[in-house]
Amino acid sequence: MKLNTLRPRRLRLSAPLRVMVRENHVCLNDLIYPIFVVPGTNVKEEIPSMPGCYHLSVDNAVRLAEDIYALGLRAIEVFGLPAYKDEIGSSAWDPQSPVQCAIRAIKKALPDMVIVGDVCLCQYTDHGHCGQVKDHYVDNDATLKLLNKVAVSQAEAGADIVAPSDMMDGRIASIRQALDEEGFINTIIMSYAAKYASGFYGPFRDAADSAPHFGDRRQYQMDPANGREAMKEIDLDLEEGADIIMVKPALSYLDIVYQARQRCQRPIATYNVSGEYAMVKAAARNGWIDEKRIVMEELTSMKRAGADIIITYHAVDVAKWLKNGEVEA
Template identity: 80%
Template sequence: MKLNTLRPRRLRRTNAIRSMVRENSLEINDFVYPIFVVPGTNVKEEIPSMPGQYHLSVDNAVKMAEEVYKLGIPAVEVFGLPEYKDEIGSSAWDMTSPVQRAIKAIKSAVPDLVIVGDVCLCQYTLSGHCGVLKGHEVDNDPTLELIAKVALSQAEAGADIVAPSDMMDGRIAAIRETLDKNDLQNVIIMSYAVKYASGYYGPFRDAADSAPQFGDRRGYQMDPANSREAMKEVDLDMEEGADIIMVKPALAYLDIVRQVRDRVDRPVAVYNVSGEYAMVKAAAAKGWIDEKRIVMESLLSMKRAGSDIIISYHAPDVAKWLKEESGR
C-alpha cells in the first residue's frame, strides 16, 4: 500500500515543534479579573459557590488589585454589593458606594492597572431587575438615563472602561453621549452586546446578590436559541459607538464568538462566567478532572474562536501557570 506523502504527525512529534507551529496561544495580557467589593473594612469572605473567589471590602480590593498587577494581569472588572437598595437602584451611581470607592482607590494605588466598571442596576434595585419597572416589566427608555448615570459615576471615579451589561436598547448611545458631554471622550465602552439569558450565571447571583425577586430576565437578555439576533445586537452597538464587543457566556457560545469575530473589526471579549468556573472547581475538587489542563483548554478554545479579551475568575491561576511554563 502506498502511503500518503502528507504526514501531519511530523509537526506534532515534540513539544518544541508543536510550539513552533501552534496557531493560537494564551497570554497573560488576554485577561481581565473580576472582583466583588462590599461595604465594610477588612472583609474577605469566600463566595460559597465560587471557591477561591471573595467578597472584598475596598481596602482588600486594593490589595487584590495589587496582587493581580504583580502577576501581569492588565485589568480588573469591578462588581459590587451596595449599602442600600431602592426601586431605581440609586446606590449604583452613588460616589460613596463600594464600587466607586474601590475604582478610585485602585486607580490611586495601581495607576497602570486598567479598571473596568460593570454598569448595571440589578445589584442595586429592590426588584433585582436591571432597570426601572413598569408593572412587572423593565421600562427601557427611562432606564437609559439611569444606566448613563452609573457609567458616568464610574468614569468619574477613574474607570478606564465602562461595561454596560443591562441589555437595554439604546444604552450604548446614551452612555457615549453622556460621557462625551462630560469631557470623558477617552473612556472606552465595552458592550455586553450579546448577553444570553443563561443558566450559567447561577453562582454570580450568589456573588452579587442580584437574583430577580420575581420572574426572570428573558424579556431583555437574549434567547439561547438565537444567533442571527446576536448579529443584530452587535450591529446596533457598533453603530452606537461601542469600542469593544462582548459575548456572554463564553464556552457554550463559541459559535457566536466566531460569527462576531468574522463580522467586526473591533476587539472581541468573552466572559468565562461563574457557572463555567464553578463546574470546573467542583469537578476538580472531586478529583474527576485535571483542573489546569481543563482550564487552559477551555480558555484556549475562546481564543481560537476569535476572542481578544477573556474575563475570567481563573486569571490569577492562569498567570501563574503561564509564568511557570515560560520559566520566568
C-alpha cells in the first residue's frame, strides 16, 4: 500500500471538516448549572474561591435562572445555606428554607426549567457530616429516614430530579419508596452513585459552609484508589431504582465514567466539581492557559468517556461562548 493513501489529516484540514467528522459534541442540553441560594433578599455575593459563582437570595436566583434560560441552558441544580443548623439537619426539609423556596419560585417563573435538588445534610447539620451522627459515626439507617424527608420536601416544592449525594447504603431504594408513597412517582432520582472522598471539593465547602467539624467523610465517601468498588456501587443503585447515575468528581475519574458506560444503559452524569473549576479560573486569570480552549477540551473529554450529562460551573460561560461563536461545540 502506498504511503499517500493513508492520510487521516485530510479530515482535519478545515474547521467545517473537523466539525463534520467530530465524534463528540458539547451541547447546552448536556449541561446542568449549580447555584447556591441563601437566606435574605437582594443578596449576590461572589464566592472567593469560585470566581463567577455567587451566593444568591431567592429573588436573585430567579433572575439568574431567567438569564441563563435565555442563553439556552435548561437545567440547574440548587444547593443552599440554611437559616439555622442542628444535629440532624432539619432545615434541609423545612419548606421555608432557601432551597425549597428557590425551587418553587424558579419553577413558577420557568416551568420548563429542569430543576435538580441536592439531597444531603452536610450543610444543614451543626457538625457538617452528611447524616445523623452517633458517637462520631454517621448512622446509616437513621440517616435514610432524614434523606427521605429532604427528597419529598424538594419534590413537593417542584423539583423534577432529586439527587442524593450522601453515599449512605440503601438510600436510593429508601427515597424511591418515600417518593412513591407520597405520590411523586414521576420524580427522577439522579444518584451520586460513585462519589469519591476527593480533595477537589475544597471550594465547594467554602461555598456551602459544609466542612465537617471533626474527622472527614472517608467512612462513607469512596476511596479514590478503588475502581471495582465504584462498579458495585453503581450496580446497587441501578438495582434500587436510580434513573440516572453520577460519577463525582469528573476529571480524575474519567476511567470510572468509561467503565460505567460499558455496563450501564441508563443516563450517566458526571460532576465537574469546584476544585476543577477553581484551578482553571486561577490559571486563566494568571494568563497561563487559554480558558475557553481548556474548558471545552475538559467537557469534551467527559462526553468522550461516556457522560450524557455534565454538571459544571462553567455552564454559563460555555453558553455565552457558543452563542457568540467563540468556541466550537
